[in-house]
Amino acid sequence: MKLILTSEVSGLGAPGDIVEVKGGYGRNFLLPRGYAILWTRGGEKQIASIKKARDAREIRDLGTAQEVAAQLKALRVVLTTKAGESGRLFGSITTADVAAAVKTAGGPQLDRRRIEIAPAIKSLGSHRVTVKLHPEVTAALDVEVVAA
Incomplete structure (x- = not known):
């Protein structure tokens, strides 16, 4: 299952990352809690705004x-x-x-x-x-x- 992370998940990735996870983990944990959204071509447009917000919060170097x-x-x-x-x-x-x-x-x-x-x-x-x-x-x- 291909997902776009909307918040940081320990051991998986940061907001805006596209990850491949097992179906049950995605359907039963990540999606219901709002940690991720389904990957679509239209969803890739959201990645830019998620990464922009992450860069504003993150310590750069x-x-x-x-x-x-x-x-x-x-x-x-x-x-x-x-x-x-x-x-x-x-x-x-x-x-x-x-x-x-x-x-x-x-x-x-x-x-x-x-x-x-x-x-x-x-x-x-x-x-x-x-x-x-x-x-x-x-x-x-x-x-x-x-x-x-």
């Missing part, structure tokens, strides 16, 4: 990605949230929360889809978050979660 990684390393990010008596959070910290906290801390604007929170953050304290800035550059970011 390796040097810029390394500069942003250095900024993130020097940044102190503090997230304030509600927590119970034992230090357990009501809910969890999401990638959108981390992206907003980085922006308010004076850091660069990050795409939430590039942020990876390996074990879910559900407790107070210091946690490590990774940010994929470029295919060759991954930055580690320390996030301090405090009670409100």
Whole structure:
């Protein structure tokens, strides 16, 4: 099955890429969730607009990605949230929360889809978050979660 990706899918590709996948994966996962559209000749026109939007969000070159990684390393990010008596959070910290906290801390604007929170953050304290800035550059970011 030939599809055009509309959002980034880990291990498959980026928005605007044309991919060939098995039928069940495409019909049951990618298409219903809006991660892809069926490939058609008319759909190829949409690829240009998808790639244009992706290029506007993406960090262009390796040097810029390394500069942003250095900024993130020097940044102190503090997230304030509600927590119970034992230090357990009501809910969890999401990638959108981390992206907003980085922006308010004076850091660069990050795409939430590039942020990876390996074990879910559900407790107070210091946690490590990774940010994929470029295919060759991954930055580690320390996030301090405090009670409100």
